[in-house]
Structure formats: C-alpha cells, structure tokens
Amino acid sequence: MTTDQNKSSLPQDDLHGAVESILMITDTPMSLVSLATALEQPVNVIRDIVIALQSDYNGETGGRIRGFELREVGGGWRIFVRADFDWAVRMFVANENPTKLSQAALETLAVIAYKQPISRGQVASIRAVNVDSVVKTLLSRGLITELYTDSETGAVHFGSTDLMLELLGINSLDELPPLSPHLPDANSNFDL
Numbered sequence: 001m002t003t004d005q006n007k008s009s010l011p012q013d014d015l016h017g018a019v020e021s022i023l024m025i026t027d028t029p030m031s032l033v034s035l036a037t038a039l040e041q042p043v044n045v046i047r048d049i050v051i052a053l054q055s056d057y058n059g060e061t062g063g064r065i066r067g068f069e070l071r072e073v074g075g076g077w078r079i080f081v082r083a084d085f086d087w088a089v090r091m092f093v094a095n096e097n098p099t100k101l102s103q104a105a106l107e108t109l110a111v112i113a114y115k116q117p118i119s120r121g122q123v124a125s126i127r128a129v130n131v132d133s134v135v136k137t138l139l140s141r142g143l144i145t146e147l148y149t150d151s152e153t154g155a156v157h158f159g160s161t162d163l164m165l166e167l168l169g170i171n172s173l174d175e176l177p178p179l180s181p182h183l184p185d186a187n188s189n190f191d192l
Contacts, residue, residue: 012049015041019049029076050077093142094167101137108134109143113164113176117147117157143167 018039023030036046050070052061059065067085070077081089101109108131111123124131135158138144143164147157165171 015039015045016049016053019046020053023053023070023077023079026078029072029074029078031076034076090163090166093163101141102134104129104131105134105137109138109160109164112138112144112158113160113173114179116159116173118159119150119153119155119157121155123158 019035022035022038032043032046032050035041035050036043039046054070055061056063057066057069065082067082067088068079069082071080104127107127108123111126112118115122115126120131120135123135135144139146139158142161144158145161147159149156160173165173168176170176
C-alpha cells in the first residue's frame, strides 16, 4: 500500500497493525486523538482498536496472555512489560552488558551510594579526578539516577537506584557496610 492511497479504506487488520506499530515504537503514552490524527481515522475507531488490542494482549479473546500489556497512563496508551515478566527483563538487562565495572566506576558508585544526594563536582572533589565519563557509564547502566537539580547552583545531584541495591543483594542503603572499620585508626602509626 502506498502512502497516497486513501487511509480511510484500510482494512481493519491493517488498522490494528498500524496502531500496534505506533504503540511499539513510542516511549511516551499516545492519546487516542494523536493516534487517530496520525492514521487519519475517527477517534471512536481508534478507541475500539486500542481496547481490542488490550483484550488480545490480556488473553481475553481466547489467545494466550502476552509478555506485554497495553495500559492507559498519563492521558494516553502505552505498551509495558507485564509485571509477571519483570524478572526476565531484569535478567536481560543485567546480562546484556556483562562487562565488569572499572575500579574508577566502583569507587564513584561507592561515593554516590554513601554520600547521596551528591553532585558530580562533589564526587570529583572526593575522588580528586574528573568523573564525568564514569557518571555517564553508571547512569547508562541504571545504577545511579538524577535525583534533583540544585536551584541555586544548577548542579545535578545523584543517588543510587533500586537496581544497584538489587545487584548488591540488599534492600536499603542502611544495609551498606559501615565505612569506619575500613578507615585507619587515628592512633595507628603509618609506615611511610
């Protein structure tokens, strides 16, 4: 079918596929009006298709329940991983990039975990090195997140994520080991 053909004469299966395709590629909820406008279709036709897709994905039409679901959120519709299969996605993400973190990344992650919320500049000051690329790596792997931006300085403050806690096998930051046993005693003699 060419783009010049009349879209109002699309067969119902093609419309289902077209709506499904748009929902698969978007990373924000799509309103019925946006979908209808994009496909040059009446909103009520698109609404019926979205509801039919949702029922199909949920196994309500006699098929199997899919690993994803169609949910109405934030004023629109979006495809999400079904909660029953979160474990599979977590395994995939954890194994997708199996390379280990560098020593610099581990040190930066430790500083952020223990001192959060903390800015990139504060981390760099503690580590005495530039941490820009390391912070980007930690963000891309989902181990840290941006918590807020300081209104006075404009500095972004970072904190750890639930994924970091999960990978460490702990439930909260309170379970991080105390730092004091790893620091030298103030009365100890250092051999230089």
